[in-house]
Amino acid sequence: xxxxxxxxxxxxxxxxxxxxxxxxxxxxxxxxxxxxxxxxxxxxxxxxxxxxxxxxxxxxxxxxxxxxxxxxxxxxxxxxxxxxxxxxxxxxxxxxxxxxxxxxxxxxxxxxxxxxxxxxxxxx
Numbered sequence: 001x002x003x004x005x006x007x008x009x010x011x012x013x014x015x016x017x018x019x020x021x022x023x024x025x026x027x028x029x030x031x032x033x034x035x036x037x038x039x040x041x042x043x044x045x046x047x048x049x050x051x052x053x054x055x056x057x058x059x060x061x062x063x064x065x066x067x068x069x070x071x072x073x074x075x076x077x078x079x080x081x082x083x084x085x086x087x088x089x090x091x092x093x094x095x096x097x098x099x100x101x102x103x104x105x106x107x108x109x110x111x112x113x114x115x116x117x118x119x120x121x122x123x124x
Contacts, residue, residue, distance in 0.1 A: 002026030002111055004095050009118030016122070017083045022095030022115050024076040029108065032098035034071055034078040038091035038120075045094065051078065063089075085122045092117040 008020040024031060035050030049059045049069040057069055068081040078095060095115035102108050 002028060002099055002101055002113060004097060004113050004115035006093070006095050006115040006118040009093060009120045011121045011123065012085055014085060014087055014122055014124050016085050017081070018085065018120060020080040020082070020093055020095075020118060020120075022078045022097075024097055024099060024113070027101050027103045028076055029100040029102040031073070031076055032100065034095070034097045036069060036078070036080045037094045037096055038089075039094070039117075040088075040091040043091075048093070049080065050096075082120070085120075087122045087124045090120060090122050092119050 003026060004022050004024050006020060006022045008018060010018060012018055033050050033052050036048040037045050038048050039045040047060055048063055049057060049067060051057045051069045051071050066084045071078045094117045097113055099111045099113060101111060
């Protein structure tokens with residue numbers, strides 16, 4: 001079974017920093033793009049940033065210059081370093097990844113997975 005497990009959320013004051021991590025585990029052959037999304041109460045889920053297997057990154061305008069996405073392919077992990085946090089960054093943050101799987105019984109496969117979400121709360 002392949003899964004994404006997030007960590008690093010919490011409560012921080014405005015102007016502070018947090019680092020989110022998302023580790024993939026299971027029968028993984030390789031991981032395509034990985035990304036972070038967020039969903040604030042009463043709002044739709046939105047893209048924060050994503051990163052390709054080659055390291056190319058893409059950011060939403062509202063986090064440019066403040067957040068940095070990175071990945072460690074050897075550890076199947078993606079990170080989101082969040083600096084200069086604002087109260088409007090308060091949301092549940094979700095990890096997303098496109099994963100090529102391999103098992104002895106089913107061979108190769110592809111899954112798009114979501115993590116369980118981690119809450120980030122920024123106080124003013």
